Each structure stands twice: as C-alpha cells, then as structure tokens.
Amino acid sequence: MKILPLAVFGTLLVTGSPWAFAAPDWSKVPKRDIQVFHAGTTPIEWIMKKSDHSGRTGINKGESCVGCHEEKGGLNFDFKRLAGKDLEPVGAPKTMHFPVSVQAAYDKDHLYMRLTFKAPADEAAAAPREDKEPKHEVKAAIMLAGDKVPQAAQVGCWATCHTDVRSMPGADEKKKKYVTDANVAGGVFYDYIQWKSGEGGKGSTQIDGHVAAERVNKGGTALVKAEGENKGGVYTVTFTRKLSGGEGDLALAEGQVIPFGVAIHTDKTVYRFHHVSLGYTMGLGVAGDIKASKQ
Numbered sequence: 001m002k003i004l005p006l007a008v009f010g011t012l013l014v015t016g017s018p019w020a021f022a023a024p025d026w027s028k029v030p031k032r033d034i035q036v037f038h039a040g041t042t043p044i045e046w047i048m049k050k051s052d053h054s055g056r057t058g059i060n061k062g063e064s065c066v067g068c069h070e071e072k073g074g075l076n077f078d079f080k081r082l083a084g085k086d087l088e089p090v091g092a093p094k095t096m097h098f099p100v101s102v103q104a105a106y107d108k109d110h111l112y113m114r115l116t117f118k119a120p121a122d123e124a125a126a127a128p129r130e131d132k133e134p135k136h137e138v139k140a141a142i143m144l145a146g147d148k149v150p151q152a153a154q155v156g157c158w159a160t161c162h163t164d165v166r167s168m169p170g171a172d173e174k175k176k177k178y179v180t181d182a183n184v185a186g187g188v189f190y191d192y193i194q195w196k197s198g199e200g201g202k203g204s205t206q207i208d209g210h211v212a213a214e215r216v217n218k219g220g221t222a223l224v225k226a227e228g229e230n231k232g233g234v235y236t237v238t239f240t241r242k243l244s245g246g247e248g249d250l251a252l253a254e255g256q257v258i259p260f261g262v263a264i265h266t267d268k269t270v271y272r273f274h275h276v277s278l279g280y281t282m283g284l285g286v287a288g289d290i291k292a293s294k295q
Helices: 006-015 056-060 065-070 081-084 151-158
Strands: 032-037 097-106 110-118 140-143 190-196 203-209 221-232 234-244 257-264 280-284 292-294
Touching: 032 190, 032 257, 056 065, 065 151, 097 257, 097 280, 110 140, 110 257, 140 151, 140 292, 151 190, 151 257, 190 221, 203 221
Parallel strands: 097 292, 280 292
Antiparallel strands: 032 097, 097 110, 110 234, 140 190, 140 257, 190 203, 221 234, 257 280
C-alpha cells in the first residue's frame, strides 16, 4: 500500500478529495433575469417561415431573437396567440412565462451555472401525460451551442426543435430533438446538461449528454455535479462542469462567448411541454448577455 506524504494526507482531510474545488460565493456573482415561456408548436421551421413569423427577416440579417423580443426584462410576445389552438392545439398552461435568475462563474478548471426560479404548478392540466407516472416534478436543463451551429447566437436552442420531433402535431412519437447536418467533431451540436428533481424531492438525477443527429442522454464526462434545492416552491439548481470533457462536451476557455438556452419542465411534464428561453450568450470573462465572473 502506498503511503501518502503527511502534507498530502492533511489536504485530503480538509478537502475530502484530491479533485475538490471551491464553489463560487454566489452572493458576489451578478444575476441576470431571463424569461422562459411556453412556446407551443413553434419549431425552427416556423421561426424561419416569413408567413408565420415576420422576424425571420431580422434573423437573416443577423439580428437575435432577444434583440427583438426582450423589453425591460420581459417579453413582448403575443401570448394569446401562443396559447391559441393554432400554436398550442393540446392546450396551454395558465402560466405562459416566468422569470429565471441566471448566474455564471468560472475558475481555471470549472464553469458554474446557477438557475433560480419559482416553479408554476399549472402545466400538466393542459399537457398530456405521455408517461403515466412521471418521476420528476421539475427538470432544469441548459444547452450550450457548438461554435459551428448555424445562427446559434441568434436563435439559441431553437436549432434543435423541429416540426417532426415527438409531441409535435402528427410527428413521430419516437423522434428526438436533433440538429440539421449535425457533426460533433465539427462543432455542429449542442452540449446538453440537465437536473431532475425526483418525485417529492427525492431521488434527483442528472444528465450529461448532447444533441446532434439526435438527443443522447449519456456519454458526457464534463458535468461534475448538478444539485437542486426547493424552498417553498423556489428552486435553486446549480451545475458544476469541467471546462473540458469528452465527445459531446463543448471545450470551454476564458475569452469565449458561448450561445446557450435554458429549458424548465414543471408539474411533472415531459417532451415539449416545458418553458424555454430565447437564445442568450455567455462570455467567460468577456462581454455577453451574461458575463461569467472569474473566481
């Protein structure tokens, strides 16, 4: 048996692990509130069809969805239209949108992202229960876009949402999210991490996967841990992620600006019956919609 030097042994007693890391002091990390909303059946094909969405012209000119639709921390959508039968034939939730506070920090080895939100409990009344006994009351996910995903900085994770994926009207119920012309090695993919609450706050789990030709809920090695806490209906979900990983893990470095999107499932819903954000950018030590603070 190899005997550890006394100094190393003392370090392990303090940190508990040779790979231990110090979480950020979140009280010193700036917050940026974003709105997540129930998007109905508005995939990327709808976004890019001028007769459906006049904003397509702006996107083709390089404008972002946030630049057009975010006003004073809120969204200027016609929510009555989004909740109507044309765009939500199954039935919309009572809470069409709600704020999520986003914080980000990084050090030489890790990225830390924190989401804080009050989870509405009126989604499942409208959405069908594809799973008869959903195991998770709340799920929170972040998708980071590869640097070669077309228009990712403008549309966020909308590039993974298509008319033919499951739970869209008339679509294949087995078809998962995907990226057109996906190429993981070539940067045309999304790094995908998720925290699941478990039922009754017990049995929480995490996913470290990616979305390319389809969504893959495993294989990533960058996510160290995803933790969630519920205090009176207010959830705080914290992701700790290594800056580098394996296949499907986006390699991150100081100075990068990474497009990302947030998705929140509440009230035990699954598939597209979630609230999603527009596309935002996160700068690691540089300007972005959200600037990650260096620790």
